[in-house]
Amino acid sequence: MSFLEYAPAPESQAILSLRDEYGLFINGEFVEGTGKPFQTISPATEKRIAMIASADSSDVDRAVAAARKAYDTTWSRMSGSDRGKYLFRIARLVQERARELAVAESLDNGKPIKESRDVDVPLVAAWFFYYAGWADKLDHAGLGANPASLGVAAQVIPWNFPILMLAWKIAPALAAGNTVVLKPAETTPLTALLFAEILQQAELPPGVVNIITGAGPTGAALVGHDDVNKVAFTGSTGVGRAIAKSIAGTQKSLTLELGGKAANIVFDDAPIDQAIEGIVNGIFFNQGHVCCAGSRLLVQESIHDEVVDRLKRRVSTLRLGDPLDKNTDIGAINSEAQLDRIRTLSEVGEQEGAERWSADCAIPEKGFWFAPTIFTNVASSHRIAREEIFGPVLSVLSFRTPAEAIAKANNTPYGLSAGIWSDNGSRILAVADKLRAGVIWANTFNRLDPASPFGGYKESGYGREGGRHGIAAYLAPASSISARAAVAAPVPKAAKSAKKASK
């Protein structure tokens, strides 16, 4: 037994009392869906966790109608301080049930329990606590006095941070006075449904939050619904494009948080020990299923070999396996489809001439797994340097001058995040100025906080989540409502174009 081998230390699942079937959460109650139910599985064992209802367009109608009624009769009329109190209640309930949510998240998503327990769920509570306080202070959100809520928000979230993305969407929407219909990803619906139980415990008025499960068509029906005023989407750039097209000509406001291919730039004067940890955290956190992951490592040429050697040594110590084991660093890939994509792009990386190295770790027989992998000799034109892999795969490029680092970092249609490692503060500020990305981490990476705006430049989307900017995304200035209404789209034309776009 080497020093790296630990006895198993699994977190108990006894804390969970899951149902065998989950319905849709509409108007404060679980109801049956009209579509064909589907199963959600544990990606670590491929075992079924529960059957999940599927919402078709009639269910979407019901959910949006419930949200509209709750908006008109309850939520938009409630004082900001009372809305805030509900959000504070939710934050506290999330803290109370934190371990249960963490276990459910790791079971359904495959992420290590140390991450769901120490990062995802605590941030969920923090997000609700932060936005709770905004609910009665909207005059200070930067839109002038008496900003208006938008109405019914349609929110579609991804599978990589299921309950955290739920919090990012629901907390600011409710604080601003909107009501919500939210669709979690089809591979990770579990914690959203547990969250629905929390809403019942919080006695949130029926219809203020509705959670409908299903696959892509459910999401398309939701964002395309005529009675939705705001669409918020986190996911792939491809789907983001389709949503932007589908709402063209409508009055729906839109925020998109899409893909990324972040550069993590290491200068030769960087604090190397911290940089190695930051690089590992940047790309191997959450199996690399992170839109802001530092998937392109740009290392100054003079320290390239040293950094790569030390990185490989460090990655060799990462433990891959049971997500519920407290010592696990790398959990399961979320789905077979995602595993296929990671494998395909890694093969392309080899074919295009990059040099592949994977950590030598035992892969469990059941489930979806991918060993942490590092590609060196990567060129900016390689697909593994251009496309989002969304897995534990790092592409290493080198540079000689700061100007070259900036040019390479910006050579991407994405612009979500970037990292800079250097002990030279003025160099960090100068480089940060030139990077075209919405979030820049200097001598750290993958930090998230409810007070800190997050979102992309260019094809990584638009709008911000988090901070004061995040609440503004769910509000309109008091004056702009009438002005916008004055320029209604030519309705027949919009309908015609929307049809064209959907072909």
Added chain:
Amino acid sequence: MTHLAIPKTYKLYIGGKFPRSESGRVYEVRSTKGEFLANVAKGSRKDARDAVVAARAAVSGWAGATAYNRGQVLYRIAELLEGRRAQFVTEIRASEGVSEAAANAQVNEAIDRWVWYAGWADKYVQVTGNANPVSGPYFNISVPEPTGVVAIIAPQDSSLLGFVSALAPALVAGNTVVIIASETLPLSAISLSEVLATSDVPGGVVNILTGSPAEIAPWLASHADVNALDLVGAGALDWVELQISAADTLKRVYAPENGPDAAAPSLERITAFTETKTVWHTKSLI
């Protein structure tokens, strides 16, 4: 003694130069009474692309200029516009058929908008940025930055004021612009390019196309090197198609506005063409 007038050749404004349309085409612009005023260049797809190239090349210089400097440059536009007021009054009267007083009022308002926006250049960051109290030992700040290249379809029912109202706010943050002038009232826009060329606005920061917005706008909406699309004056076009086309490259798109208040002065019109950048920096333990 009579003086035989020297009519002006109205051309495009691209990269700080005044080319004719590469297509060789012109179209007639007439007064409200139908009198011939000028043969104006009819911009083409190639002209639009050249304008985007010039705008992209100018981004780093203009966005990288100090806010104080950008404010002074924008203020100088107002100074020069004031000095050439008579020319603009004459053109507005000829194009729109309005009284001298109305034309003067339009020029006054256009000048005032340049001044108002000039003053924002070194303030909008303070008003819309944030220091963020994150939970941990980090310095964390959010600041707005220019989006990049902005394509604008100027209001179609105004000679000067609509054009200025759409153009000025996009420049404040450091964006560069490709703007399509009013098809029927382009003369003031072209004359404004002469003001811009002599008021320290670097070449390529503003590029002005004349011609048919219906013909040119689709090329700008689909162009991968345009970051944002302002449809303020596109209400009469099939603007939904333009919005759909712009979604392919996830451009920031702003909807048409109608009436005399189109593109009314607002901080929102400045921030519409900005991106929020959030920078985290570790604090050491001491």
